[in-house]
Amino acid sequence: MAGQNIVVGLDVGTTKVVALVGEVDDRGGVSIIGVGEQATQGIKKGSIIDLEGVIKSITQAVEKAEHMSGCHLQTAFISMSGPHLSSVINKGVVAITNKEKEILPEDIHRVLQAAKVVALPQDKRIIHVHPRQYTVDGNEGIMDPIGMAGTRLEAEICIVTASATALQNLLRCLQRADIQEEEFIPASIASAEAVLLPAERDLGCLLVDIGGGTTEFAIFDQGRLWYTSVLPVGxxxxxxxxxxxxxxxxxxxxxxxxxxxxxxxxxxxxxxxxxxxxxxxxxxxxxxxxxxxxxxQPRIQEILTLIRNELKTSGYRGMLPGGMIITGGSVLLDGLVELTSVEMKLPVRVGRPDRINGVSEATQGPGYATATGLVLYGAKQLSSLQAAPAGEKFLGSFLNRLKHLFQDFFD
Ligand SMILES: Nc1ncnc2c1ncn2[C@@H]1O[C@H](COP(=O)(O)OP(=O)(O)OP(=O)(O)O)[C@@H](O)[C@H]1O
Ligand SMILES: [Mg+2]
The missing domain is CATH 3.30.420.40 (ATPase, nucleotide binding domain)
Incomplete structure (x- = not known):
């Protein structure tokens, strides 16, 4: 990447690839300084069916973003979608062994690693881990336990998995397009980052991103990801x-x-x-x-039926008082908010990624939710790394490098 404060989001969607370049200021504010969009070739319903087409689409989107931003792009936060994505909940527990019994960043890392130990089918890989809550010595519902005193630390996490071959294919395309992944983020989580309000996440809400080939589905509750999946419709x-x-x-x-x-x-x-x-x-x-x-109308009703069924499959029993937030290019259809509200019996609004500086009207449309969310997610990672004390910063980058080196072992 050109500068230390540059974050790149690369949304490899079914209909378009978007490369967004964000500049992060000292207070963590993000301005978009480059946009590259290219119609996607070679992806059907979220799955890669033609490597060369996808490589070309990524390369062209990246070149356009480089041209506009004046930055040479080397790494990016990359979206991942497709019906092969799924989520599971798991728990891990570790003892706090230092003399002061203070929970340190390395304890968080250990407990997350412990929670990631889950029996997965051979063809699945973990791509993302979302902590739901920590429990310290039996006290549940803790969001950030660093610095707290305790002897037993428990983490409950939502693990998002993807098909190993789908991941390999995407990695191959990125390698050939000369882009290194910072992290793979499920498209639903990225879109949520761009369009959900904190109050909606806290109350419990349903996010649905209706794109061209896929519909991303995610439930948030008490501020955290509860469940995510992808439907092969759009x-x-x-x-x-x-x-x-x-x-x-x-x-x-x-x-x-x-x-x-x-x-x-x-x-x-x-x-x-x-x-x-x-x-x-x-x-x-x-x-x-x-x-x-x-x-x-019947096609939209069918998609809404699939969404209702997915809600049942998720096992979520809450009332979703935060409502349903719909985003993605397809939600621009007239009357969709009204029809969805009646069919789902929920308050519904369109989520637009418009809380970021420097974007044009086009990039504030719901089709840009995922790309914008990737940049916002990346900016948060960058800010938390920069805010960390020198020792932790070293640990953070060290762990990151280890993660890249031994991805398979960690997963
Ligand atoms: N004004 C509009 N009215 C209705 N549909 C629209 C409108 N603009 C775009 N779309 C539709 O939105 C879809 C593309 O949405 P989006 O850009 O979110 O998809 P994507 O991210 O490339 O694909 P996916 O998320 O499925 O991988 C296309 O089917 C397109 O026809
Ligand atoms: Mg999309």
Whole structure:
């Protein structure tokens, strides 16, 4: 990376790759100084199906961001998605053995390592660990135990796993694109970083990022990640439904969806029409916007049913008083907030990544939630490392290097 205070987020999505360059100031504030976006080739429903296409897309997005920021980008926080992602809860416990019985950063590291010892299928790798709470000598619900006195430290963590082959394929693409990963972050966690309010996380909320090929799902409770998964559905299905339903090329269907898409047919007057080209692109016909909405609605209802089922599968029994926050490019469909609220019986709002400096209107759209969240996540890591005392800083970077060297052993 060019400077010490530069953080790069690389969102490798199904429809677009976004490289965002953030500059972090002394108080931890972040300004975006570079944006590179490239249509993705070679990813279907969150899974890589063509290495060369993905390498090209990453390289081009990175080059654009380099050009705009004037920085040479070497490392990045990278998003990870796909239906192979899943989460499990596990606990670890260690004894505090130093003379003062004070909990030190290395004890946190030890207890997290202990909690990471979990029997995983051979083809799964841990990509992310999210502490849910610590317990010190039986006192539960502690968020930051460093500096506390105690003899027994317990950690409850949410472990996110990914398919080993999917991870290897992404690593291969990054290597060929000359980008080294700082960390892989599940796209849901990154989007949450950009759009959730602390009060929503505390109360208990559901975050759903509806992209092109996937829908990321995450539950937060008491400020922490409770569960995350990925559904293999997204806005691209709506586009193909329109293409099939109106017998028109996919590009025309996409344009109709983005320009006139609505999920509630009753909101559309009968007499408003759109021009639909035929398959050859020569002839055209007029179709009412109500008909377009009646093609979109069942698909959205299907996606909402899958989300409701996932909520049941998660085992979460809370009432989600923080509501449901929807983000991702597909939530720009008219009427989606209203329909989702009725179907899910929850308060719903659109999450936009607009709490960051230096972004244009385009990058404040919900499709940029993941990329922005990656930069914010990275900025937090950078700030906490810089705020740490020299010894801890050394330990932090040492552990980080070890993590990279022995990734497989740690996992
Ligand atoms: N104005 C709009 N109205 C409806 N849908 C839209 C609009 N703008 C973009 N979309 C849809 O959003 C989807 C892309 O969303 P997003 O950019 O969040 O996806 P992604 O991150 O590349 O993919 P994924 O998260 O699935 O890997 C596409 O299906 C696109 O058609
Ligand atoms: Mg996405």
């Amino acid at each position: 806005g691209n299905l709506i586009t193909s439904d329109i293409a099939i339903g109106l017998r028109t090329p996919v590009e025309v269907a996409e344009n109709i969806k983005v320009t006139h898409g609505c999920v509630i047919p009753d909101l559309m007057p009968d007499n408003e029409m759109v021009t639909v080209l035929d398959m050859l692109g020569k002839g055209s016909k007029q179709v009412s916007k109500k008909v377009v909405a009646s093609i979109i």
